Amino acid sequence: MSKTATRAGARHTGSFDLNTYLEGRTAAVNAALDKFLPKASTKPATIHEAMRYSLFAGGKRMRPALCLAAAEACDGKESEAMPMACAVECIHTYSLIHDDLPAMDNDDYRRGKLTNHKVYGEGVAVLAGDALLTQAFEIVVRSKGWPRYSHQDIVLELAKASGSLQLIAGQVADLEGEGKKLSANELKYIHERKTSALLCCSVRLGGMSSNCTSAQLQALTDFGYNVGLAFQIIDDILDVTQTSEKLGKTAGKDTAAKKATYPSIVGLDKSRKIAQQLTEKAFDALKIFRGKAQALEALAEFLLKRDR
Amino acid sequence: MSKTATRAGARHTGSFDLNTYLEGRTAAVNAALDKFLPKASTKPATIHEAMRYSLFAGGKRMRPALCLAAAEACDGKESEAMPMACAVECIHTYSLIHDDLPAMDNDDYRRGKLTNHKVYGEGVAVLAGDALLTQAFEIVVRSKGWPRYSHQDIVLELAKASGSLQLIAGQVADLEGEGKKLSANELKYIHERKTSALLCCSVRLGGMSSNCTSAQLQALTDFGYNVGLAFQIIDDILDVTQTSEKLGKTAGKDTAAKKATYPSIVGLDKSRKIAQQLTEKAFDALKIFRGKAQALEALAEFLLKRDR
Numbered sequence: 290m291s292k293t294a295t296r297a298g299a300r301h302t303g304s305f306d307l308n309t310y311l312e313g314r315t316a317a318v319n320a321a322l323d324k325f326l327p328k329a330s331t332k333p334a335t336i337h338e339a340m341r342y343s344l345f346a347g348g349k350r351m352r353p354a355l356c357l358a359a360a361e362a363c364d365g366k367e368s369e370a371m372p373m374a375c376a377v378e379c380i381h382t383y384s385l386i387h388d389d390l391p392a393m394d395n396d397d398y399r400r401g402k403l404t405n406h407k408v409y410g411e412g413v414a415v416l417a418g419d420a421l422l423t424q425a426f427e428i429v430v431r432s433k434g435w436p437r438y439s440h441q442d443i444v445l446e447l448a449k450a451s452g453s454l455q456l457i458a459g460q461v462a463d464l465e466g467e468g469k470k471l472s473a474n475e476l477k478y479i480h481e482r483k484t485s486a487l488l489c490c491s492v493r494l495g496g497m498s499s500n501c502t503s504a505q506l507q508a509l510t511d512f513g514y515n516v517g518l519a520f521q522i523i524d525d526i527l528d529v530t531q532t533s534e535k536l537g538k539t540a541g542k543d544t545a546a547k548k549a550t551y552p553s554i555v556g557l558d559k560s561r562k563i564a565q566q567l568t569e570k571a572f573d574a575l576k577i578f579r580g581k582a583q584a585l586e587a588l589a590e591f592l593l594k595r596d597r
Numbered sequence: 598m599s600k601t602a603t604r605a606g607a608r609h610t611g612s613f614d615l616n617t618y619l620e621g622r623t624a625a626v627n628a629a630l631d632k633f634l635p636k637a638s639t640k641p642a643t644i645h646e647a648m649r650y651s652l653f654a655g656g657k658r659m660r661p662a663l664c665l666a667a668a669e670a671c672d673g674k675e676s677e678a679m680p681m682a683c684a685v686e687c688i689h690t691y692s693l694i695h696d697d698l699p700a701m702d703n704d705d706y707r708r709g710k711l712t713n714h715k716v717y718g719e720g721v722a723v724l725a726g727d728a729l730l731t732q733a734f735e736i737v738v739r740s741k742g743w744p745r746y747s748h749q750d751i752v753l754e755l756a757k758a759s760g761s762l763q764l765i766a767g768q769v770a771d772l773e774g775e776g777k778k779l780s781a782n783e784l785k786y787i788h789e790r791k792t793s794a795l796l797c798c799s800v801r802l803g804g805m806s807s808n809c810t811s812a813q814l815q816a817l818t819d820f821g822y823n824v825g826l827a828f829q830i831i832d833d834i835l836d837v838t839q840t841s842e843k844l845g846k847t848a849g850k851d852t853a854a855k856k857a858t859y860p861s862i863v864g865l866d867k868s869r870k871i872a873q874q875l876t877e878k879a880f881d882a883l884k885i886f887r888g889k890a891q892a893l894e895a896l897a898e899f900l901l902k903r904d905r
Binding site: 331420423 | 635639640641643644645648691695698699700701718719720721722723724726727728730731732734735737738739742747748749752753755756757759760761762765766768769770772773
């Protein structure tokens with residue numbers, strides 16, 4: 290397939306009904322998460338209520354959707370990818386709960402609802418995050434396994450993406466960067482870790498659950514990396530341009546916290562252009578899937594064009 | 598071997614040089630942890646310094662020692678058990694960092710040194726705990742594996758012991774029990790989860806690394822459960838009877854926080870007697886190892902008789 294044909298495919302994602310796709314995936318992911326997690330009434334109820342409060346607070350399930358779409362691109366079954374999709378969502382949710390704490394971003398609202406610590410107190414919020422992180426690993430090792438990649442491979446993938454060199458490195462650098470004048474490269478370092486790492490992990494795990502080849506895995510890595518960076522730039526842009534009501538969280542937070550953002554460093558227009566270029570690169574990476582990556586393309590386009 | 602002979606063996610742990618044993622194991626564990634963890638200078642340095650600050654703050658390395666001693670009882674090699682020993686120590690340390698936070702036990706000192714958040718701030722302390730928890734899983738899956746038990750088995754063991762039904766359940770129940778009048782059974786529920794779960798996991802993992810039989814694994818479970826309960830009762834006793842200086846952490850904390858403890862519910866003398874009985878039960882569980890569990894016996898006796 291020529292580059293032109295792939296690009297045309299990418300531009301044709303309008304024919305792919307993403308809304309229906311997302312509704313279906315979200316329902317399936319929610320049902321699986323509900324099955325994987327202890328019931329809210331399980332003793333001690335507080336922790337299970339708190340875990341479920343944030344996990345079912347109306348998240349867009351973008352990481353699980355990317356994971357399942359990656360599996361689809363590799364001819365995999367949704368059921369085989371589902372434990373990975375749920376694990377990354379648990380890790381994403383844990384990172385949000387801890388990130389919202391007063392000692393970090395100090396946020397009262399998330400997805401239009403009170404943040405975990407505002408409802409359950411800081412102590413339980415820290416523990417609910419801890420529990421969701423631990424639960425992610427448990428979900429993955431409770432699944433029966435996959436022919437090409439072992440549980441060892443999958444747990445390592447998840448631990449690396451969430452660890453002190455990736456997700457947590459991004460959070461720390463973000464925390465330390467507050468009030469400082471950062472270069473575009475320093476900001477990119479943060480975004481790569483804070484956002485790209487787990488997005489990249491989501492699509493890689495989807496591929497791995499579907500016994501992808503190493504060339505496919507590399508393509509998913511490139512796709513996830515670029516979509517992740519674009520995603521965070523768009524987040525920065527929305528923080529400046531949208532209202533809190535629309536975002537369901539405090540808008541203008543980055544400016545208030547004196548955080549460096551793409552718009553503050555390179556301006557709004559150039560930020561939009563960079564996000565567009567990164568998304569194009571992500572599309573390019575999908576060539577290898579020869580038309581089977583429609584859902585991934587549609588998701589990348591949606592993430593670029595979203596307004597919340 | 599008769600019950601009498603085993604008991605005699607247990608009483609003879611005086612002939613076993615525990616100090617030398619512990620010095621050797623501590624040195625080996627410290628070297629392994631140093632190797633498994635990113636260097637303190639690895640970017641972002643703050644998180645790796647913070648992780649290492651608490652991990653190398655002079656902990657007694659009791660869980661790793663129990664893990665290695667269990668491996669020894671099952672004729673295993675120390676090198677095969679070492680990743681497990683380091684993983685449980687990372688999890689133990691993460692739980693202490695989070696437990697010391699102002700929103701939880703609000704402690705300024707631990708092992709005679711300032712607690713993590715007093716040095717690095719609360720935000721980094723939360724992240725350092727998160728990173729150590731994640732690191733524990735990474736350490737285990739980076740090791741090459743064992744014949745009888747898979748990485749899947751080992752990660753599940755670790756995740757269950759640290760999750761919302763065990764370690765975290767204990768922390769939550771402990772937090773919720775403050776200022777309340779608890780029954781002895783309610784307190785036991787907390788101790789089983791807050792302390793026994795990870796101690797039990799430590800010896801089980803040691804056994805599993807040494808390809809233990811299911812009968813040996815059951816014996817280690819019984820041993821770990823009883824030693825864990827005794828350990829926490831002794832902790833409660835020391836909190837009442839020792840000075841902060843001797844403990845290296847704030848003494849009298851339980852009373853100040855209006856926490857239920859064994860001494861407050863059943864009195865000091867009965868608490869000591871229960872700890873003694875639990876340790877006897879732990880000795881009994883070791884019969885199956887026919888004299889190869891000298892280190893485990895000596896450790897159980899040491900944990901019962903310690904004064905800090």
